[in-house]
Amino acid sequence: MKLILASQSPRRRELLARMGLSFTVSAADIDETMDAEKKPFDEVARLSAQKAAAIAETAGDDAVIVAADTVVVLEDRVLGKPRTAEVAAAMLTSLSGRDHQVMTGVTVRRGSRTVTDTVVTHVWFRPLSQQEIAAYVATGEPMDKAGAYGIQGLAGLFVERLDGDYYNVMGLPICRLCAMLRHLGVEILGQADVT
Numbered sequence: 001m002k003l004i005l006a007s008q009s010p011r012r013r014e015l016l017a018r019m020g021l022s023f024t025v026s027a028a029d030i031d032e033t034m035d036a037e038k039k040p041f042d043e044v045a046r047l048s049a050q051k052a053a054a055i056a057e058t059a060g061d062d063a064v065i066v067a068a069d070t071v072v073v074l075e076d077r078v079l080g081k082p083r084t085a086e087v088a089a090a091m092l093t094s095l096s097g098r099d100h101q102v103m104t105g106v107t108v109r110r111g112s113r114t115v116t117d118t119v120v121t122h123v124w125f126r127p128l129s130q131q132e133i134a135a136y137v138a139t140g141e142p143m144d145k146a147g148a149y150g151i152q153g154l155a156g157l158f159v160e161r162l163d164g165d166y167y168n169v170m171g172l173p174i175c176r177l178c179a180m181l182r183h184l185g186v187e188i189l190g191q192a193d194v195t
Contacts, residue, residue: 072147121164
């Protein structure tokens with residue numbers, strides 16, 4: 001069996017490696033535009049499934065493909081990756097002192113079998129000063145992250161609490177992923193659940 005991570009995300013690579021799995025990385029070349037008329041919950045699942053399908057075209061039948069797509073949602077508004085420092089600062093200002101959701105669609109594909117799910121984590125930020133926001137944006141850390149923050153970095157200082165999978169906020173809900181892999185016969189810690 002060969003395991004393929006359909007993502008260039010360094011955080012997803014790190015999390016999959018923490019699970020003790022050997023894998024290769026092959027980013028899917030798909031249009032990642034979300035349909036604004038549809039719910040983000042459904043769209044992240046659709047995008048993760050499309051990524052897995054794109055990699056499956058050339059991966060071979062023995063491959064197990066893991067794909068994911070993560071967004072931050074604030075009051076039904078999707079906060080993607082900021083393109084400029086100004087947009088990053090505006091996103092962080094909107095998150096200041098409020099709660100939001102982090103949604104990750106995850107797909108695991110093995111041959112003709114596919115499992116897709118969406119995991120939601122609620123995150124509460126403490127109130128942030130404009131100086132904190134400016135200093136954080138100046139580090140460059142928010143620029144490649146949905147919602148303009150990485151909980152595993154300096155932005156961890158902003159989080160008052162969360163409800164759900166911490167690793168989901170990093171981009172890969174490993175508890176749910178582990179169950180999905182086991183369901184498709186991939187051993188995790190010596191246990192597989194082939195059904």
